[in-house]
Amino acid sequence: MKALVIAAHGSHLNAESSTPTFAHADTIRAAGVFDEVREAFWKEEPSFREVIRTLESDEVYVVPLFISEGYFTEQVIPRELRLSGWDVADWGSDGLSATHVTLTSEDTGKTVHYCGPVGTHESMTDVIIRRAESVTSDPEVGPGFGLAVVGHGTERNANSAKAIHYHADRIRDSGRFAEVEALFMDEEPEVDDVTDYFESADIVVVPLFIADGFHTQEDIPEDMGLTDDYRTGYDVPATVDGHRIWYSGAVGTERLMADVILERAADAGAPVGDAIETVREATRAVGGAR
Template sequence: MQALVVAAHGSHLNPDASDPTYAHADTVRETGAFDEVREAFWKEEPHFREVVRTLESDEVFVVPLFISEGYFTEQVIPRELRLEDWGPEKWDSDGTSASQATLEAEDVGKTIHYCGPVGTHDAMTDVIVQRAETATADPDVGEVAGSKDPEARRSISDGGFGLAVVGHGTERNENSAKAIEYHTERIREQGRFDEVKALFMDEEPEVDDVTDYFETEDVVVVPLFIADGYHTQEDIPEDMGLTEDYRLGWDVPAEVDGHRIWYTGAVGTEDLMADVLLERAADAGADIGDARETVRELAGSDAEPSAERVRGTDA
């Protein structure tokens, strides 16, 4: 038997913070790829510390529903799961390339495959693009009449579409910015959008000045956050000038300084996130059959599953 544990932060203050975790776990559960699927949290119940002990499966795949490698993925979750032989060096990562480590939870006799966070997996690139498609209700956003020929892209002088990938940014964890920049570069290399830039809340270049960084008339802004909350629903909309008061809401698109800003909200609420969970587990050796194809069909994505891609190449 094999089990999947989706490990997320949760919140004591925001009752909606865990909604994406439950939604994506339910999607994976419905595919039947795992005998058991469990949600576990740091700030909510069920807690990280107890979750493995509730499983019957001998083989457990733990996937952190976090954006970057850092304190929670490298210290908190392994400690709470009591993975005694764990060390960040087992991922052999440069900050965006964590894969998986196979460890034994000897007190309960289970094999634990501890995976890297969803936010640094190559499949997250597809989720960001899918988020832009969802926000604009246009599956060909950034392309000319649906063409995938780079020569057919609209030029900036024709208006065109830009894409901003937004992260928190912090001096306390340099990997936070690395994840944002990694996916930004991968999307830029696809040539789909006229401009693609990484912006941040707490470091330069700041999302507050989004219109200063784009010449395109239309800009899709995708926050690389797992759940909607204070930052995505209050700070960012007000900082970008979409609204003077988040409680009054804002238009999508909103007119700001001669640009149309298509603000999407947290990328982690996109249906395709369930695919990233599956791909992380598959990379660690989980037998998931055709579950990825099922999830992508449900999410309306025509991108190929990325578990077999060569890292750093185009989709």
Template sequence: MQALVIVAHGSHLNPDSAQPTYDHADTIRKTGAFDEVREGFWKEEPHFREVIRTVESDEVFVVPLFISEGYFTEQVIPRELRLEGWDPDLWESDGTDATEVTLEVGDAEKTVHYCGPVGTHDAMTDVIVKRAETVTDDPDVGPGFGLAVVGHGTERNENSAKAIEHHTERIREMDRFDEMRALYMDEEPEVDDVTDYFESEDVVVVPLFVADGFHTQEDIPEDMGLTDDYRTGWDVPGIVDGQRIWYAGAVGTEPLMADVILERAVDAGADVGDALEQVESWTSERPAAGD
């Protein structure tokens, strides 16, 4: 038997924070690829430290629904799961290429395949592009458009920016959008000045966040000038400094994220049959959460 455990941050304050995790888990559960699919959270129940003990399978694939490698993926999750012998160096990662480490959970008699975060997987690049297609309602969006990938950014975790830059560069290499830029909330170049960095009349802004919350639904729209008060909402597209800003909301709400979670498990050795094809088919026409 094999189980999939999706671990995410969750929130005591934002009841919608966990919704993408449950949505993607439900999608994967429907494929029948795993005998069990469970969700675990840091700030909600079921908690990281207990979730492994809720599965009967001896082989467990743990996929962190986080954007970057760092404090949570390297310290908190392995500690709370009680992964024996864990060391971040086992990933042999430079900050964007963590894959999988197989470890034991002695007190639960489980073999755990601990995967890198979804946010650094190459398949996330396709989800960002899909998010741009969703918000513009145009499967061919690109020519005539700029695309801004927005991250939190923080001096406390240099890997936070690495994930943003990684996907920005991959999309730039597609030569699909007229302009590409990585922007941040807490470091330069800042998303507040989005119109300073693009000449395109139309700019799609995609936040590389797992869930819609305080940052994506309050800070970023106000900082960009889409609205003076997030409580009154904003237009999509909105006009800022004469440019049309297509604000997409958190990338983690895009249904295709379920594909990235599966890709992580497959890379770690999970046998999922045709589940990837099923998810791609189901999510191709499904609206993102909140749309």
């Protein structure tokens, strides 16, 4: 038997934080390629520490629902899963290239295929573009539009910004959008000044966050000038400094995220068959965010 565990942060304060995790798990569960699909969290139940024990399967694929490589993917999750012999050097990663490593769970003896985070997978580029399509209701959006890919950013972890730049560069190289910029909350260039970085009249802003919460629903809209008070709401699009801002909210709420999770598991050897294409077709048919 084979199981998939989607490992996410969760929150004691925001009940919506785990909603995307459960939704993507449901999508993958419906595809029927794993005997078990389980959600696990740092700040909610079931916990990282206990989840392997709850599974009947002897072979487990663990996919971290995180944007960047760093503290949680390199220390917290491996420690809580009790991965025997874990060493971050096993990744051989440059901050973007972690794929998977196969180890044993010390207390259960189960085989664990531990994967890199979803946020650094190349398929996340497609999700960002899909997010732009969803918020504009235009499957051909791009020509004449600017695109801002927004991350948290932090001077404490150089890897935090790498995923943002990686996907912005890939989309820019595709030539689909007139302009593409990587912007941040806590480092330069800052999203507060979004209109300073674009000439395009229309700008789609996609935050590379897993779930909607304090940053995506309160900080970023106020910082960009969409509203003076997030509690009063804002228009989409909203006009700021002569530009129309199409603000999408967290990329992780996009249904196509389920595809990236499956891609990560497939890269680690999971026999997913045609489930990836099935999920892509299903999410395209339903469309939009959760």
